[in-house]
Amino acid sequence: MRAVDIIIKKRDKGELTREEIRFFVNGITTGRIPDYQTAAWAMAVLLNGMTPRETTDLTLAIAQSGEVLDMSDVVKIAVDKHSTGGVGDKTSLVVLPAVAACGLPVGKMSGRGLGFSGGTLDKLESIPGYRVDLSTEEFEKQLKEIGLVLCGQSKDLAPADGKLYALRDVTGTVQSIPLIASSVMSKKIAGGAHAVVLDVKVGNGAFMENLKDAHELADLMVKIGQLAGRKVVALISDMNQPLGFAVGNALEVREAIDTLRGNGPADFREHCLHVAAHMLVLGEKTDSLEEARTLAEKSIADGSALEKFRQLIIAQGGDVSYVDDPDKLPKASLIKVVNAPRSGYLEQVRARAVGEASVALGAGRAKKGDPLDYAVGFVIHHKVGDKIQEGEPLFTVHANDEKKMEEAIASVSAAHTFNDFPVPPLPLFYA
Numbered sequence: 001m002r003a004v005d006i007i008i009k010k011r012d013k014g015e016l017t018r019e020e021i022r023f024f025v026n027g028i029t030t031g032r033i034p035d036y037q038t039a040a041w042a043m044a045v046l047l048n049g050m051t052p053r054e055t056t057d058l059t060l061a062i063a064q065s066g067e068v069l070d071m072s073d074v075v076k077i078a079v080d081k082h083s084t085g086g087v088g089d090k091t092s093l094v095v096l097p098a099v100a101a102c103g104l105p106v107g108k109m110s111g112r113g114l115g116f117s118g119g120t121l122d123k124l125e126s127i128p129g130y131r132v133d134l135s136t137e138e139f140e141k142q143l144k145e146i147g148l149v150l151c152g153q154s155k156d157l158a159p160a161d162g163k164l165y166a167l168r169d170v171t172g173t174v175q176s177i178p179l180i181a182s183s184v185m186s187k188k189i190a191g192g193a194h195a196v197v198l199d200v201k202v203g204n205g206a207f208m209e210n211l212k213d214a215h216e217l218a219d220l221m222v223k224i225g226q227l228a229g230r231k232v233v234a235l236i237s238d239m240n241q242p243l244g245f246a247v248g249n250a251l252e253v254r255e256a257i258d259t260l261r262g263n264g265p266a267d268f269r270e271h272c273l274h275v276a277a278h279m280l281v282l283g284e285k286t287d288s289l290e291e292a293r294t295l296a297e298k299s300i301a302d303g304s305a306l307e308k309f310r311q312l313i314i315a316q317g318g319d320v321s322y323v324d325d326p327d328k329l330p331k332a333s334l335i336k337v338v339n340a341p342r343s344g345y346l347e348q349v350r351a352r353a354v355g356e357a358s359v360a361l362g363a364g365r366a367k368k369g370d371p372l373d374y375a376v377g378f379v380i381h382h383k384v385g386d387k388i389q390e391g392e393p394l395f396t397v398h399a400n401d402e403k404k405m406e407e408a409i410a411s412v413s414a415a416h417t418f419n420d421f422p423v424p425p426l427p428l429f430y431a
Helices: 003-011 018-030 035-048 052-063 092-101 120-124 136-146 159-170 177-190 211-227 249-260 266-282 289-301 304-315 351-363 402-415
Strands: 079-083 106-110 148-152 195-202 231-238 334-339 344-349 377-380 393-399 416-419
Touching: 003 018, 003 035, 018 052, 018 159, 035 159, 035 177, 052 159, 052 177, 052 211, 079 092, 079 177, 079 266, 092 106, 092 120, 092 148, 092 249, 092 266, 092 289, 092 304, 120 148, 120 249, 136 148, 136 304, 148 304, 159 177, 177 211, 195 211, 195 266, 211 231, 231 266, 249 266, 249 304, 249 377, 266 289, 289 304, 334 402, 351 377, 351 393, 351 402, 377 402, 393 402, 402 416
Parallel strands: 079 106, 079 195, 106 148, 195 231
Antiparallel strands: 334 393, 344 416, 377 393
16 A cells, blocks of 8 residues: 555545555554655545545544543543634633533643634743643643643644644645544544533634534534544534634733633633533533533632632643733733724624734744744724724734734734624624
């Protein structure tokens, strides 16, 4: 069997056998198949798709490319969540501590930014000292001791996905439904989660731009989870505008801490409580979403969610003084408020344009291995449907380069469009 023959077969719209998929995944894992062939295969998958059977086989092959954990000996039920990626999506930083504070252990392996969407690990690393590279033993010990882990993918777990994930980001193959589904679910299966809540984003700031594709991805991931014996629920949520106000690593960490303190943007807080409620029901902590939501709200109101976040930072080597005093987080040297050019109702804040401008400032990666600037990004001051007066602050840009700042201002200004007539607000969830 040769890698090039498998690439050609998929290029020509052929259906790969389980053996061919396992051969290719094994080659990625061992390095026998080089990056350029892996990238060619990923592009063929993006263009021609995979059948549900192929995608399930791919998921299991990736999961089994390394160690597969069994958390049954560590906790009664381990619950995880995953977002398919968006702009301003710092949900894990609030949801996980809130759920763990309700007594439901959460062990999550997260990722870095992909394309225009930010990565949870990148955000957390704006806190000095925070370790994302835990060993399997450290993962299990921390989950047992404090009931919360938020780290990177262990090299022992789904190593094929780690290599494929980094390549997809820089080869234009992020949007492939089979590659997204297999990446997400292989990590969940390998990481030992018993129950998973999936937050599938849809809109111009998501990899799934329409509801049809979002439903297809959600259905596929739920089916894969069920085949692997996991309990899975998928939520389809809006990403036609940034979630919350902050976009950019340290800015989003600050907003998450603010939300854990009982403040934060209304849309972001509501989104977090909804996801947390589903996790608590799936994890058998309560029988109803109403009771689960009340539990999650209480964990924020009484400070236990914030304290759980502090425990997480300390356990993984981060400097907790940055949580206690978010003013210590990285700050940009250039901060400029941009005012509304006209009065009217906000019709659009194109999330993708904001995400791409944030990457251009240095908050994301243009190519594999690029360093990040944790301080840069945006604070978007309004939501679709808001009535705005000319001269009122529209957004604030945080930058460390004058030229990049001016280009970012132009991009994000163009992402805002207005209407003379009232515009309905966007829903948070569709299904």
